[in-house]
Amino acid sequence: MLDAGCGEGIYATLFAAIGFDVAGFDISPNCVEAAQHVAAANGFSERTRFSVQATEQLDYPDDCFDVVVGIDVLHHVEVATSVAELLRVLRPGGTALFREFVEVPAFDRVRDSSSQKASTRTTLNTPRKMKES
Ligand SMILES: C[S@@+](CC[C@H](N)C(=O)[O-])C[C@H]1O[C@@H](n2cnc3c(N)ncnc32)[C@H](O)[C@@H]1O
Numbered sequence: 001m002l003d004a005g006c007g008e009g010i011y012a013t014l015f016a017a018i019g020f021d022v023a024g025f026d027i028s029p030n031c032v033e034a035a036q037h038v039a040a041a042n043g044f045s046e047r048t049r050f051s052v053q054a055t056e057q058l059d060y061p062d063d064c065f066d067v068v069v070g071i072d073v074l075h076h077v078e079v080a081t082s083v084a085e086l087l088r089v090l091r092p093g094g095t096a097l098f099r100e101f102v103e104v105p106a107f108d109r110v111r112d113s114s115s116q117k118a119s120t121r122t123t124l125n126t127p128r129k130m131k132e133s
Pocket of ligand 1 (some may be wrong): 070
């Protein structure tokens with residue numbers, strides 16, 4: 001599977017932990033280095049490979065991934081070009097899954113006059129916060 005805009009590799013490592021072979025890429029060399037470190041520290045170097053790439057122009061061949069995932073990355077990129085590239089590398093019949101922030105504290109406060117309610121909802125929906133509690 002492909003983790004587009006993998007950041008520090010937290011999700012890529014989680015995907016490896018549940019059995020996927022994961023290719024992750026990010027435009028930031030620092031993120032790629034961090035992702036390699038996170039995967040290695042958790043024992044998943046062999047199931048992960050990371051590279052510096054941009055969603056708008058990928059080095060992978062056509063149809064080479066069963067699953068393509070992008071977590072909180074589409075709002076950073078040129079969407080039409082990036083989605084075309086990500087679909088190019090997805091095999092026919094494969095699965096593409098993109099998640100974007102729809103709840104962040106600033107937006108919640110605009111949407112909802114109850115900041116306490118918004119804060120609670122954000123905490124419940126944020127995996128990293130759930131780990132901490
Ligand atoms: C909000 S972070 C999400 C990181 C990771 N997916 C996660 O959820 O932990 C967005 C990431 O997209 C990367 N990014 C921004 N523009 C990009 C592009 N054009 N191609 C690839 N990655 C990009 C950033 O460097 C950053 O690591």
